[in-house]
Amino acid sequence: MPLRSDWSHSTCSIAHAADVLADPWVLLVLRELFSHRTGFDEIRDATGAADSVLARRLRTLAEHGLVVRRVGGGYDLTEAGRATLPILHAYARFTAATDPDGPWGLRIACALCGSEAVTADWCPACAAPLTAETTTWSRPSMGGEPFRLVAEVAA
Numbered sequence: 001m002p003l004r005s006d007w008s009h010s011t012c013s014i015a016h017a018a019d020v021l022a023d024p025w026v027l028l029v030l031r032e033l034f035s036h037r038t039g040f041d042e043i044r045d046a047t048g049a050a051d052s053v054l055a056r057r058l059r060t061l062a063e064h065g066l067v068v069r070r071v072g073g074g075y076d077l078t079e080a081g082r083a084t085l086p087i088l089h090a091y092a093r094f095t096a097a098t099d100p101d102g103p104w105g106l107r108i109a110c111a112l113c114g115s116e117a118v119t120a121d122w123c124p125a126c127a128a129p130l131t132a133e134t135t136t137w138s139r140p141s142m143g144g145e146p147f148r149l150v151a152e153v154a155a
């Protein structure tokens, strides 16, 4: 018996996205890929996922075009994968809003002006969209220094 319904053919855009993304392991894998942890072992160690759990999620993400496997190993987010960023930000904002005194260490900021992000997808200080290219995160588990989610594209 499946654990839940199959919404892959739903005409509801929320249900359709949830069919792939509404899985805690998927969200944690995306978090690690945005954090430049792109190797199977790195992702496994950072998330605590069992090998079989992680392999299944990476396969699902690849099947849906959100990640590509590198020749020689490791995984990269595709453009569609990078478009999941506001979803992760919405989770972080929800947590901060519902438990403002919690121990939340993830800091999301605009890479263009340095302002802390208080929305999921745009910078209220400079009005830039918060994309993978224009966002920095800092994570205590990664030393706490801000890092860009995607390296700047060389001209």
Ligand SMILES: [Zn+2]
Binding pocket: 110, 111, 112, 113, 114, 115, 123, 124, 125, 126, 127, 128
């Ligand atoms: Zn800004």
